[in-house]
Amino acid sequence: MLVDVRIPSPGESISEVELTRWLVSDGDIVEKDQEIAEVESEKATLPIIAPEAGKIVLVVSAGMVKVNEVCCKIDTSFAGKTPMVMSSNNNDSQPKVEVVETPKASVPGKAVFQTHEDEITDRIKVTPLARELMREYNINIDDVLNGLRRITADDVQMVKDTLNNPVVTSEKPNEAQTWERSEERTRMSQLRKKVSERLVTAKNTTAMLTTFNEVDMSRVQEIRAKYQTEFQQKYGVKLGLMSFFVRAAVEALRLHPMTNSMIDGEDIVTPSYIDMGIAVQTPKGLMVPVLRNAQTMNFAEIEKEILRLATKAREGRITLEELSGGTFTITNGGIFGSMLSTPILNYPQSAILGMHNIVDRPVAVNGKVEIRPIMYVALSYDHRIIDGKDSAAFLMDIKRMIENPEKLLFGGDDPIRKLIGL
Structure with missing residues (x-):
């Protein structure tokens, strides 16, 4: 059974609100009375509550929506199944992230670290300061890679741009640096x-x-x-x-x-x-x-x-x-x-x-x-x-x-x- 979830009304005089973010992703299993999204009006921020347990089917994306509009559906046939892990920063437009495991060196020690470092220096760039800290804390490059949370689309794009447009950097402390002049535009709530x-x-x-x-x-x-x-x-x-x-x-x-x-x-x-x-x-x-x-x-x-x-x-x-x-x-x-x-x-x-x-x-x-x-x-x-x-x-x-x-x-x-x- 599919249950419609509608955009709540913050007040009688308000016909349109902003769905600021989804707290769940499309296909997540949610529980009854769980907060699944937030809407913001000119007067207050309100949560959207799941009326029933089940599987979420998103209907609209974050942005301006009409009051009482159906924003998602809940398939109650999935009620009682194990809820999926949800993040407060999830968005329906974000792709799933695949975690890539990297084998970790099993033998600690400075000698082994130096050998392993020499092997992969050609394919991973490490600054002198980072290399010194890694030696001090007895951490190798695989430890650092495994400690990274995830690789995002922005990371991939940054590497692509770097490969296509290589920039020669200098480690001389007194050499002038060039800063990119940019602007960030954020929509007013x-x-x-x-x-x-x-x-x-x-x-x-x-x-x-x-x-x-x-x-x-x-x-x-x-x-x-x-x-x-x-x-x-x-x-x-x-x-x-x-x-x-x-x-x-x-x-x-x-x-x-x-x-x-x-x-x-x-x-x-x-x-x-x-x-x-x-x-x-x-x-x-x-x-x-x-x-x-x-x-x-x-x-x-x-x-x-x-x-x-x-x-x-x-x-x-x-x-x-x-x-x-x-x-x-x-x-x-x-x-x-x-x-x-x-x-x-x-x-x-x-x-x-x-x-x-x-x-x-x-x-x-x-x-x-x-x-x-x-x-x-x-x-x-x-x-x-x-x-x-x-x-x-x-x-x-x-x-x-x-x-x-x-x-x-x-x-x-x-x-x-x-x-x-x-």
């Missing part, structure tokens, strides 16, 4: 195209401006160093920097609701909830999973949800629902070593907070110069609905709550003022 469109829309539609401040990270680093082990043992996740900034941003957004707003036509929409987008770099590009109702989360819930969403995003298994929406975004360029940047808005949101790397810097503390761990933070905002005063006040509240984390317990207010009723 659907996700990358969508991200590009959104970035251009944000730039051309909003009146974006950025304000900056610096934050002393001493107290946060002390708390993490003191409670990291206990926190990880209790909750199973590390106490990271992001949970502090998410909680601080939640309290600052409550104090400055326009920063959590967005423009819809001629209306300003201000949600009563806070859906916090956390920018994550993935092999497919930048994605922004969303923490729903971040205003209700504690530190452990924030860390667990960020870990879950980031893992799904990097594995290409995140859903459209987990990426959509969001009322405010935090991005951390500091993990890549960025000192300062102007993050671009995640349209149609009106503000985005940028974190950066932490560097020990000399600062004035009570009239004295001290070395403190300092992070520069940036807030990019839509000046159409957020005034400069409000953006600066928002960033100052972030600074105060990060430098004094106790304030997070009292909505950003000073605990002593709360204690004495001010």
Whole structure:
């Protein structure tokens, strides 16, 4: 019995997706619920799951395909047979590779190696450096050949070109070398195209401006160093920097609701909830999973949800629902070593907070110069609905709550003022 496998739909508005790669080859035996391919749309990457066990018959090649189109068939009469070895890099257009075994020398030793080397020097070119390393490690040429994974079509073509157009090489270290000038052209993915469109829309539609401040990270680093082990043992996740900034941003957004707003036509929409987008770099590009109702989360819930969403995003298994929406975004360029940047808005949101790397810097503390761990933070905002005063006040509240984390317990207010009723 042949079972049709169709291209899944990432969303109602999407009629075409890109089948980026097959995870199996034509004729492979697959199991039920096995991932057999990946499709990518402008919004998310989705796996294609085998609905039944059996033998795969590929119908379409990698490339652009229609939603709900039959991409392959599964012959269930082969169900239960031994699955074939599959590679995540297989493609239906790739030929099978034949492994050619080469007899290996059975007697080790430098004398035998030298004799064997002399015998095959005329048919295999070995550089002086490679020859010296082979002597040092007591490895002969047959060992090297047997250690090669496989001979590819590119290898054959390269040898053919070399034989047809021999190039005289020189081993003189000071002789100038000629480098080939070439270009590589790669087709832009659907996700990358969508991200590009959104970035251009944000730039051309909003009146974006950025304000900056610096934050002393001493107290946060002390708390993490003191409670990291206990926190990880209790909750199973590390106490990271992001949970502090998410909680601080939640309290600052409550104090400055326009920063959590967005423009819809001629209306300003201000949600009563806070859906916090956390920018994550993935092999497919930048994605922004969303923490729903971040205003209700504690530190452990924030860390667990960020870990879950980031893992799904990097594995290409995140859903459209987990990426959509969001009322405010935090991005951390500091993990890549960025000192300062102007993050671009995640349209149609009106503000985005940028974190950066932490560097020990000399600062004035009570009239004295001290070395403190300092992070520069940036807030990019839509000046159409957020005034400069409000953006600066928002960033100052972030600074105060990060430098004094106790304030997070009292909505950003000073605990002593709360204690004495001010």
